[in-house]
Amino acid sequence: MDGRPGAGSVDFESPSGRRSARALDAKGAVDFYFDEGGEWRIRYGDTSKRLTVTAAKIPTPSPTKLAAVSKAGTQTGFATGASFNLWWLLIAALVLFAAWLFYERFWRVLSVKKTVQAGRVTVTVRNRFGDLNGMELLDLVPEGATAEAFSEQPEERDTINGKSLKWRKYSLRKGDAWAVSYSIGGAKTQSRVEVRGRDAKGREVHATG
Secondary structure, three states, X not given: OOOOOOOOEEEEEOOOOOEEEEEOOOOOOOOOOOOOOEEEEXXXXXXXXXXXXXXXXXXXXXXXXXXXXXXXXXXXXXXXXXXXXXXHHHHHHHHXXXXXXXXXXXXXXXXXXXXXXXXXXXXXXXXXXXXXXXXXXXXXXXXXXXXXXXXXOOEEEEEOXXXXXXXXXXXXXXXXXXXXXXXXXXXXXXXXXXXXXXXXOOOEEEEEO
């Protein structure tokens, strides 16, 4: 308009009939976002104009993007594989712990066993624990029974329950066995035996059988 910026407002009418107005700025310009595809009608004062807006198309997936999905799948597979490996490590750790527990509780032990055959008592000590010192083996001959012909002479002491027998041994190395025997007569029952000793740290280790 005679070289000067316009003033006022511009009306916009969408293809669906929705109307909006925008005021012109100091330079006589206006910003507007056409959010529908189709024919728009624009009015300024007594002047109108029609404008066709083409809606933007959403691009269809291309083979390249499909490959990207495949790559993402590979990463998922890698994560799954890592999780699988962690499970195997956990299982291996549990197996090792069970083996260690079995070794400590059932194999790495001091054991003693008493057998009677044809009137002959044999007491056998097996040491899978470690080197032991100050070994003592205790047995009891029941009241009314007799014991004789010892393979190793024990210390004998009379008690109210019978005759106590005690054998001593200075040391018993790991993996070694210690056996004593004697003849018994007149015994209707057999008592349990006990063995005890001390490890390298001075802790007492004992077993019954």
